[in-house]
Amino acid sequence: MHHVKVPFYIYIIGTPLNHINWYEKNKTQTADWQSEVGNLPPKAVVIADDTTKADDAYRLACEGTALLYRGDFQNAKQLLQAITRRVDRKPIKPAATMLEAFHQHRARQIGRANITNKILIELKYGQCELPRAPDVKAAVQGALILDEKTDKLPARLVLSLRELLGMVGAHEWRKKGVPIHALNANIHAHYGVYSPVRGEYLELVDQVPLNNPQVAWDIGTGTGVIAAILVARGIKQVVATDNQPRALACATENVQRLNMQTNIQVLPADLFPAGQADLIVCNPPWLPAKANAAIEHAIYDPDSRMLKGYLNGLKAHLTPSGEAWLVMSDLAEHIGLRQPDELANWIAEAGLDIVQRLDTKPKHGKARDDQDPLFAARAKETTSLYRLKSR
Structure with missing residues (x-):
């Protein structure tokens, strides 16, 4: 030795x-x-x-x-x-x-x-x-x-x-890609970028009512899948931001594969770009805990920093009639990492109102695996899309 x-x-x-x-x-x-x-x-x-x-x-x-x-x-x-x-x-x-x-x-x-x-x-x-x-x-x-x-x-x-x-x-x-029903195409995740294998939250993004926004932002875009769905739904101008180099490269490649370069601009930013938008969408990490590897930053958000940063920055970046979408799971509440009323309180403290909440249940294998140590929490999990507006 x-x-x-x-x-x-x-x-x-x-x-x-x-x-x-x-x-x-x-x-x-x-x-x-x-x-x-x-x-x-x-x-x-x-x-x-x-x-x-x-x-x-x-x-x-x-x-x-x-x-x-x-x-x-x-x-x-x-x-x-x-x-x-x-x-x-x-x-x-x-x-x-x-x-x-x-x-x-x-x-x-x-x-x-x-x-x-x-x-x-x-x-x-x-x-x-x-x-x-x-x-x-x-x-x-x-x-x-x-x-x-x-x-x-x-x-x-x-x-x-x-x-x-x-x-x-x-x-x-990455070569194979993940089929995305809303796009009728595959999204290809790079190493270190979270793959959109949980399709239920993408179904919410595809189904939620649209109020004819001209400009939309996808905050923390990752693979760029939400930005692409917004374009597929008819939004002409989308800005997709991320602060991770791998995610920016991945989103750029997917935008090019989908031939959406004229509609989607991929920008490096810590949350928001400059200016305002009619629609701002974010699917932040769902669990407020420490990430131990780069890929885990898509799952773990220490002290809910990204979630709080997104909510607290919305009023300054939404147009007067603008709307924000927050895609969030309640798994943290079922585990005990977040109190049941905390998210609603943070939304209210940010000067926002919940216009509508759309819910869906997870379809991934762990939600049905009773050998999983977190099965009791996963079995109760609900994924929600919150439609938010400034007061």
């Missing part, structure tokens, strides 16, 4: 500034380090191969030692699966409340990731040179480099096998 002290840097998409060191072939090796969740490079790294036993790997991973795999790629996947099974065998303590169950579930997720992320893979210019490895370069490039025309992947890059498999899976979904 070799302990190597490493400095702390920040990894920027397409420009890895962090480094990992390990001892191999009688000398210290160095490579760029990638961690989507911002983990520091492991200080202890050992070499693993097809002879490494799962129990030994699991013990080392639990101790904080990472294993850089040098054997067959498919065997590396099997080792990862074996370690994951061992993690999942840990008994789950009964929770007294749904809130306790939520925090326990999150802690288990983080602990599971910390251990399973200890199986590492090295890439050379984005390619994995292990036997039976798939061609992963396009997936890695799509995840780490926003400009697809460039090929600037590092000569040596080390990352967790779990993260690499996530990139490959996201790349396949």
Whole structure:
């Protein structure tokens, strides 16, 4: 086992500034380090191969030692699966409340990731040179480099096998896309951008009454799917904003795929662009809790900052007869993360009135999975679209 002290840097998409060191072939090796969740490079790294036993790997991973795999790629996947099974065998303590169950579930997720992320893979210019490895370069490039025309992947890059498999899976979904009934077309989510797989909230956006708005804004656009639905419903001018580079690139690509460039302008902004709009739409993250990875910012909104920022900024940005739509789930209320009357109070405090509320029930698998630790809350969940107007 070799302990190597490493400095702390920040990894920027397409420009890895962090480094990992390990001892191999009688000398210290160095490579760029990638961690989507911002983990520091492991200080202890050992070499693993097809002879490494799962129990030994699991013990080392639990101790904080990472294993850089040098054997067959498919065997590396099997080792990862074996370690994951061992993690999942840990008994789950009964929770007294749904809130306790939520925090326990999150802690288990983080602990599971910390251990399973200890199986590492090295890439050379984005390619994995292990036997039976798939061609992963396009997936890695799509995840780490926003400009697809460039090929600037590092000569040596080390990352967790779990993260690499996530990139490959996201790349396949990106190519395939998610069918959107309201568009009669597919939306293609980039790595790190939340995919619109929960179609029930999009049905609300497609069905809610429109008051002939001339200009609409989609705040926190993500893939750009809501902006596209607004155009499909007849709105000629839509501004889609986001503060995440991946989301901006993703929305721009989807707008081009749908040939809506003349109708949708994608802009970087922290919530609102300048000016006013007749219709302002936002589907903020639904759960007020800490996000532990970039993709989780589409689900978790610490202290409800985005939700409150959206509500409190509406009066200044709506035209006198303008309307705002808030798409929000009440899952947080059923978990205990938000009190039942808090959202209504925040809307009132922002000087807004609820004109109408349209509700729908979730259709995703977790809502019917009684093995899910949050099933009791998910079974009661309602997704709503609030039509709001200034007082």
